[in-house]
Amino acid sequence: MEGNQNKTNCNIVQYIIDNNLQELKNVLNRGNINDLYSYSEWNDCVTPLIVAIVNHREDILSFLLQEGADPNKVSQKGLTPLHYASKSKAPLAFVTKLLRHNANPNACDLKEEKSVTPLQIAVIERRSDIIKELISAGAQVTKFPASFPRHISHNKFLSQMMDHPTLEGDESIIGKMRRYVRYVIPCYGAVDQVPGTLFSKQTSEGDDGADSTRCDHRTDQQESPKDPALAPQTSNGLPVQPGTSKTMQECPISKRWREKLDKIPHFIETEKIKIKKIGSLTYVNDDEFHISTGSDGTEVFLGYRDDGTEVAIKKMLKRNYEELKNEEKILRLPELDHQLIVRYVDTANDDEFGYIALQLCEYTLEEYIIIKKGDRLLMEKLVKQLLESLKVLHCPCDSSPPILHRDLKPQNVLIDVLDRVKLADFGISRRLPKGASTHRSGRAGTQCWMATETLNGGNDTPYKRSTDIQVAGMLIYYILSEGHHPFGHVVLNEETPDGQRSSLIKSHLHFKCEDNIFEGNYSLNLVQDVLAKDLIEMMINKEPEKRPRVEECLSHPFFWTQASKLAYIQKAGDVPEVKNYGNPEAGLKSSLEKHAGTGAFKQWKEKFPQDLVKRMEGKKSPYPDTMLALLRFIRNGFTHYEKDMDKINVMSMFPGLFGVVYTFAKSQNWNSEAPLKDMFNTEVIPGDDLTTGVVTTPNNSGEPLALPVQESGDLSTEPTDK
Numbered sequence: 034m035e036g037n038q039n040k041t042n043c044n045i046v047q048y049i050i051d052n053n054l055q056e057l058k059n060v061l062n063r064g065n066i067n068d069l070y071s072y073s074e075w076n077d078c079v080t081p082l083i084v085a086i087v088n089h090r091e092d093i094l095s096f097l098l099q100e101g102a103d104p105n106k107v108s109q110k111g112l113t114p115l116h117y118a119s120k121s122k123a124p125l126a127f128v129t130k131l132l133r134h135n136a137n138p139n140a141c142d143l144k145e146e147k148s149v150t151p152l153q154i155a156v157i158e159r160r161s162d163i164i165k166e167l168i169s170a171g172a173q174v175t176k177f178p179a180s181f182p183r184h185i186s187h188n189k190f191l192s193q194m195m196d197h198p199t200l201e202g203d204e205s206i207i208g209k210m211r212r213y214v215r216y217v218i219p220c221y222g223a224v225d226q227v228p229g230t231l232f233s234k235q236t237s238e239g240d241d242g243a244d245s246t247r248c249d250h251r252t253d254q255q256e257s258p259k260d261p262a263l264a265p266q267t268s269n270g271l272p273v274q275p276g277t278s279k280t281m282q283e284c285p286i287s288k289r290w291r292e293k294l295d296k297i298p299h300f301i302e303t304e305k306i307k308i309k310k311i312g313s314l315t316y317v318n319d320d321e322f323h324i325s326t327g328s329d330g331t332e333v334f335l336g337y338r339d340d341g342t343e344v345a346i347k348k349m350l351k352r353n354y355e356e357l358k359n360e361e362k363i364l365r366l367p368e369l370d371h372q373l374i375v376r377y378v379d380t381a382n383d384d385e386f387g388y389i390a391l392q393l394c395e396y397t398l399e400e401y402i403i404i405k406k407g408d409r410l411l412m413e414k415l416v417k418q419l420l421e422s423l424k425v426l427h428c429p430c431d432s433s434p435p436i437l438h439r440d441l442k443p444q445n446v447l448i449d450v451l452d453r454v455k456l457a458d459f460g461i462s463r464r465l466p467k468g469a470s471t472h473r474s475g476r477a478g479t480q481c482w483m484a485t486e487t488l489n490g491g492n493d494t495p496y497k498r499s500t501d502i503q504v505a506g507m508l509i510y511y512i513l514s515e516g517h518h519p520f521g522h523v524v525l526n527e528e529t530p531d532g533q534r535s536s537l538i539k540s541h542l543h544f545k546c547e548d549n550i551f552e553g554n555y556s557l558n559l560v561q562d563v564l565a566k567d568l569i570e571m572m573i574n575k576e577p578e579k580r581p582r583v584e585e586c587l588s589h590p591f592f593w594t595q596a597s598k599l600a601y602i603q604k605a606g607d608v609p610e611v612k613n614y615g616n617p618e619a620g621l622k623s624s625l626e627k628h629a630g631t632g633a634f635k636q637w638k639e640k641f642p643q644d645l646v647k648r649m650e651g652k653k654s655p656y657p658d659t660m661l662a663l664l665r666f667i668r669n670g671f672t673h674y675e676k677d678m679d680k681i682n683v684m685s686m687f688p689g690l691f692g693v694v695y696t697f698a699k700s701q702n703w704n705s706e707a708p709l710k711d712m713f714n715t716e717v718i719p720g721d722d723l724t725t726g727v728v729t730t731p732n733n734s735g736e737p738l739a740l741p742v743q744e745s746g747d748l749s750t751e752p753t754d755k
Contacts, residue, residue: 046070049084049093057081057093059679062596067103078109079117086114087121094127100594104136113140115151115167119158128166133451135372138172156187164191286343288450289395290335293322294343297335312381313339314390316346325397325444329353336390344378344390356460357387363436363459364391368429373422375447375457394447394455398508401448402515411452416509416565417592418454419446423505424583426456427498434465437472437496441504442482443511463496472496481518481546482507485575488551499577502586506572514559519573520549563692564591567699590695595684598691600712602683605694606668607708610701614661615654625660628700629693637663640686645670645677663687664694 045065048057061081069078075087082102085093098104107113112120115136118128132138141148152172155163168174174191287294300317301308309318316322316336324333324345331353336346349357357380363369364377376392396404398415405411426436438445438459445458463472476494478487484503487494510519521542549555553575557566568589574580581589590598605611610621626633635658638646649656649669656662670678684691698704704713 045081046072046084049081049090050088052088052090052093054093054096058096058596061100062600066097066100067106069109075117077112080106080108080114082106082114083108083112083117086117086123086127089121089123089127091124091126091130094130098130098134100596104131104134105140107140111141111148113137113151115140116149116154119151119155119160119163122158122160125162125166128163132166132170138167138170153187156191159190286450287393287395290343290393293335294337297322297337311383311388313379314344314346314381314388315339329356335393338379338390342378343393345393347389347391349387349389351382351385351387354382354387357389359462360459361389363462363464366433366436366464368433369425369436371422371425373418373454373456374425375455391457392449392455394449394457396448397444398446398448398454398512399443399516402443402512406515412512412515415454415512417587419456419505419508419512420583420586422454422456423501424587426462427501427583434467434469435498436462436464437498438462438501439477439496440479440482441501441508442479443508446508470497478504480543481521481550483547483550484577485550485553486577488547497577498582499580502572502580502583503574503577505583505586506569506580509565509572510557510560510569513562513565517559518546519555519557519569521546562591563689563696564589567591567696590691599684601709602664602691602694603668603671604708604712605698605703606664606666608664608698608703608706610703611661611664611668614659614665615657617659617661622659622661625693625697628697629660629689633689633693634660634663634687637687638666641666641681642677645674649674660693663690 044060045057048054048060065081067080069080070084072079072084072087079087080102082094082097082104084090085097104114108117113136114131115128115138117123118131138152139150141150149157150172152164152167152174155167297315297317300319301315307317307319309316314336315338316334318334322335324335326332330350332348334346334348336344338344347357361377361380364374370376375394378390378392380390381388395401401415402412423438423441426438429435438456439461440458445456447455447457449455461477463474465472473493473495476483476487476490476492477496478484482504484500487496487500507519511517555573557569560566560569568586568591571579571581571589572586590601593601610618637658637660638656646656649666656666667678667683695704698709703709
């Protein structure tokens with residue numbers, strides 16, 4: 034067995050080198066996709082993802098990322114895929130794809146004194162294109178310290194690149210860097226000196242007529258300028274540079290708001306009466322630059338911070354100032370510095386209003402699902418990212434207490450320029466005290482987006498992580514149904530035929546929706562995927578204690594890949610009741626057939642190669658035309674005729690099979706018994722009521738790899754009403 038495993042491991046590397054994607058798919062699974070394999074050419078033990086990068090196999094790179102390969106998994110030498118992209122002279126497209134799949138542009142081993150960042154490797158390799166891409170993604174610009182004597186000479190190249198752009202589009206790199214200047218701290222310790230152009234830009238005419246930048250950096254020993262107008266401005270203690278129309282245009286990010294943002298510098302020069310400058314924040318007090326209005330009168334405007342960062346500026350009356358300060362407090366927690374959480378930028382205030390500047394995103398979830406209607410795979414990606422963003426709150430990496438969002442709704446889930454989810458609006462969020470599982474307060478949330486226990490509560494409403502989970506389940510249905518509510522039967526923001534919102538109709542719909550939430554009456558008939566329905570039903574359960582944790586949601590079979598599903602189906606063929614397919618228990622056969630839908634898998638033998646069927650049946654009685662026999666046939670095929678079965682794509686042949694088998698096995702409690710329970714590991718974790726909960730995650734033999742494939746096939750999809 035060990036010899037076969039070593040052979041498989043060698044095959045994985047060789048298949049990638051040979052660009053043999055089909056064979057790679059046959060041997061790859063969750064148990065080995067992120068393993069390290071010896072690779073003598075680079076004298077390192079690396080992941081399959083790194084092998085694809087150094088051999089410039091873009092199709093395989095895309096496949097691995099889609100199947101859940103970790104873009105941040107380090108090699109034995111402590112190098113990530115981003116490091117190897119520069120070292121192997123990979124095309125820029127490889128770096129772009131890695132970053133889009135959440136590769137960390139600042140990855141380095143904090144424990145290793147000699148560790149370097151991906152950007153520093155790009156500097157060594159003189160990859161200007163990769164340097165720009167990494168900086169755009171948030172890479173910290175750090176120079177090599179004295180402990181890197183072999184590489185100190187590269188500092189000059191980095192400074193020259195910043196000061197004298199030579200490629201088209203490089204002019205924006207200083208602006209992009211300035212955005213991150215406050216975080217210029219190398220992963221190996223403090224910086225002894227930073228190129229001055231990162232802090233200040235003084236434009237002068239060079240010999241060639243091009244703009245060049247000059248250093249204006251002051252060390253701690255230098256005196257501050259006596260003229261206060263020349264001293265750095267501050268807002269909340271954070272250093273910023275005075276804003277100008279030029280700095281505002283140096284780091285363009287947004288695509289949707291580009292045209293409007295480009296107008297703001299013009300307003301500064303021509304219509305100063307409309308310009309509002311509060312601390313380090315600048316916006317135009319005009320409807321054209323108004324993004325949205327909140328239920329409490331909060332207004333959101335397009336704007337800039339003085340360093341040129343594009344921001345969304347929330348303007349809130351002082352009477353609601355506590356909510357704004359709470360949002361700032363929550364967003365500045367270290368554990369919320371995450372790519373799926375909207376980024377805090379700055380705050381300011383005047384006599385009437387408080388302001389908080391946040392990362393500017395492109396759309397709300399409500400807007401996005403309309404624009405991307407019909408893109409099923411994208412919707413499924415949003416579902417996973419939504420749950421992962423909630424996991425950031427509920428499951429901090431360290432021992433920090435969980436955070437309850439308490440106001441999940443489509444308007445508070447944003448989409449950034451890279452089509453990633455950004456969880457937002459933490460004004461009424463609460464961090465649980467250590468050791469506590471519940472926060473009690475008055476009823477909070479938004480109409481139709483509150484949990485059952487919230488609707489039932491008064492001034493002493495209990496909020497737990499399970500409260501967020503139920504509303505997240507509503508959001509998942511909202512995403513997959515493209516704008517519908519599981520408790521509402523209609524789109525809640527639907528307009529009347531004459532185009533005007535009817536407050537009477539709207540009030541009635543909201544009342545009916547909340548009544549359905551309270552009573553537990555829902556319909557999932559607009560989602561066809563049986564696995565998605567199973568996940569949603571678990572999450573929107575009326576009883577809080579019966580809802581899954583966010584970790585359980587993410588390990589649900591909805592997120593499994595074809596390889597994991599096939600492994601499960603093979604094991605299902607060893608269930609005692611399935612083994613007895615020729616003489617099943619009374620009612621079992623008809624119950625399974627009914628569960629699948631009338632005739633869903635009839636005449637299944639005709640889909641397999643007939644010579645294989647004849648060999649497998651031999652002199653025995655023919656396999657009957659039942660689902661139980663189909664499962665046993667698949668199991669026997671992979672056990673005794675593996676080479677033949679490897680040529681058959683069982684999951685494509687029977688696209689709805691896994692969903693039927695999984696949900697039926699669940700109803701029969703087979704998933705908690707051998708052999709199917711081997712597909713799941715159990716981990717005991719603290720429960721919401723300080724008891725214990727169980728999280729199930731697929732084990733190495735069948736753990737999910739990435740996004741799901743629609744489980745519909747030939748199944749009937751009757752509405753699920755309660």
